[in-house]
Amino acid sequence: MFPDRVLSGMRPTGKLHLGHYHGVLKNWVRLQSEYECFFMVADLHALTTAYDDVSVIEKSVWDMVIDWIAAGVDPAQATIFIQSRVPEHAELHLLLSMITPLPWLERVPTYKDQIEKLASKDLGTYGFLGYPLLQSADILLYRGTLVPVGEDQVPHVEITREIARRFNHMFGKEPNFAEKAEAAIKKMGGKKGKLYEELRTRYQQEGDVEALESARAMLADTQNLSHGDRERLFGFLEGGGKMILPESQPLLTSASRMPGLDGAKMSKSYGNTISLREDPETVTRKIRQMPTDPARVRRTDVGNPEKCPVWQLHQVYSTEDTRDWVVQGCTTAGIGCIECKQPVIDGVLAEQKPMFERAQPYLEDPTLVRNLVADGCERARDLARETMRDVREAMGLAYD
Numbered sequence: 160m161f162p163d164r165v166l167s168g169m170r171p172t173g174k175l176h177l178g179h180y181h182g183v184l185k186n187w188v189r190l191q192s193e194y195e196c197f198f199m200v201a202d203l204h205a206l207t208t209a210y211d212d213v214s215v216i217e218k219s220v221w222d223m224v225i226d227w228i229a230a231g232v233d234p235a236q237a238t239i240f241i242q243s244r245v246p247e248h249a250e251l252h253l254l255l256s257m258i259t260p261l262p263w264l265e266r267v268p269t270y271k272d273q274i275e276k277l278a279s280k281d282l283g284t285y286g287f288l289g290y291p292l293l294q295s296a297d298i299l300l301y302r303g304t305l306v307p308v309g310e311d312q313v314p315h316v317e318i319t320r321e322i323a324r325r326f327n328h329m330f331g332k333e334p335n336f337a338e339k340a341e342a343a344i345k346k347m348g349g350k351k352g353k354l355y356e357e358l359r360t361r362y363q364q365e366g367d368v369e370a371l372e373s374a375r376a377m378l379a380d381t382q383n384l385s386h387g388d389r390e391r392l393f394g395f396l397e398g399g400g401k402m403i404l405p406e407s408q409p410l411l412t413s414a415s416r417m418p419g420l421d422g423a424k425m426s427k428s429y430g431n432t433i434s435l436r437e438d439p440e441t442v443t444r445k446i447r448q449m450p451t452d453p454a455r456v457r458r459t460d461v462g463n464p465e466k467c468p469v470w471q472l473h474q475v476y477s478t479e480d481t482r483d484w485v486v487q488g489c490t491t492a493g494i495g496c497i498e499c500k501q502p503v504i505d506g507v508l509a510e511q512k513p514m515f516e517r518a519q520p521y522l523e524d525p526t527l528v529r530n531l532v533a534d535g536c537e538r539a540r541d542l543a544r545e546t547m548r549d550v551r552e553a554m555g556l557a558y559d
């Protein structure tokens with residue numbers, strides 16, 4: 160069956176910032192040595208909102224890959240590729256659109272949110288509504304089971320799971336599924352012998368809805384079953400035998416919604432970012448100019464860290480000792496705001512130093528990036544073709 164595999168992507172719509180780093184890239188770096196990882200430049204997704212000015216996409220593609228490498232993504236371990244270079248993304252998106260109920264897309268929270276937030280853009284397009292489904296196609300094309308993303312993307316991974324289930328349910332039916340499931344369960348090894356025995360008995364009572372439900376509940380309870388094994392078994396139970404597309408889950412970091420300079424979510428569109436390779440002078444200036452608790456007008460006024468965006472950055476950058484020092488100093492007016500900001504400035508600069516170093520060779524020789532992406536696109540496409548063979552066959556589109 161399918162091994163756990165990581166798929167994630169980012170849109171080339173401008174410079175990456177520390178929100179991308181703490182929210183997502185740190186997870187990419189952690190996962191790349193444990194799993195097969197596919198990291199995608201989501202240029203088709205960029206088109207859903209930047210279709211009226213495509214120049215930003217072109218400008219950002221290569222620079223974004225350098226940012227990933229700067230953050231510690233290792234092209235020798237992970238596959239880095241461009242979405243539009245693997246046309247199977249578009250094909251799977253189209254095929255999945257045939258079985259996607261419209262309300263599933265209309266109720267995704269980012270849909271209405273973004274339309275409101277980006278009011279100057281006309282997002283009343285077919286492509287924008289299909290944004291989460293395109294993301295489902297991205298994930299399912301590689302049979303990705305683990306999807307490291309920021310908090311706002313979680314509903315998109317959920318929809319992906321629902322689509323996979325629906326697909327397996329509609330197209331994964333197989334005759335003699337009980338026997339096949341039994342064989343597959345046996346193959347998974349004897350370690351969880353008892354559970355498998357139990358499930359096997361239940362499988363044999365095919366059509367028994369109650370048995371199916373209790374088997375599902377049992378699986379959900381089994382903490383020590385690996386995610387992949389659990390999803391595989393769910394797939395059998397739900398799909399009636401053959402799992403063509405696996406179910407995926409989101410992976411979040413502790414800063415899955417990293418705040419920006421004003422305390423709101425750090426985001427390109429809010430102008431509250433520090434970019435990954437921002438020069439040290441600008442970093443220092445931006446943090447020095449951050450607003451603080453509005454009640455602290457004078458140095459002698461006491462403040463409340465909970466009302467200060469700098470405090471949120473201390474959560475990311477400071478040790479417990481420093482945070483104690485902040486609380487003590489702020490609430491007694493023992494320290495000034497500029498003093499309080501210094502450890503954050505130091506933290507950001509220290510974090511960025513190795514990033515500049517890792518980026519340097521790629522900035523000096525742009526062919527390095529071009530070549531590693533070309534290799535990545537080829538590897539991605541091989542796997543995509545494999546999945547599409549199964550998908551086409553399941554949907555009755557294989558005629559030879």
Ligand code: ATP
Nearest residue numbers: 169170178182308309312415416417425426427428
């Ligand atoms: P921005 O939010 O700056 O406009 P974006 O949302 O357009 O960037 P995407 O390509 O949509 O960029 O997002 C890339 C990934 O980074 C997504 O998984 C998203 O959840 C995550 N992300 C973006 N901003 C943050 C943040 N402030 N904290 C945590 N994760 C974030």
Ligand code: MG
Nearest residue numbers: 309311312426
């Ligand atoms: Mg976003």
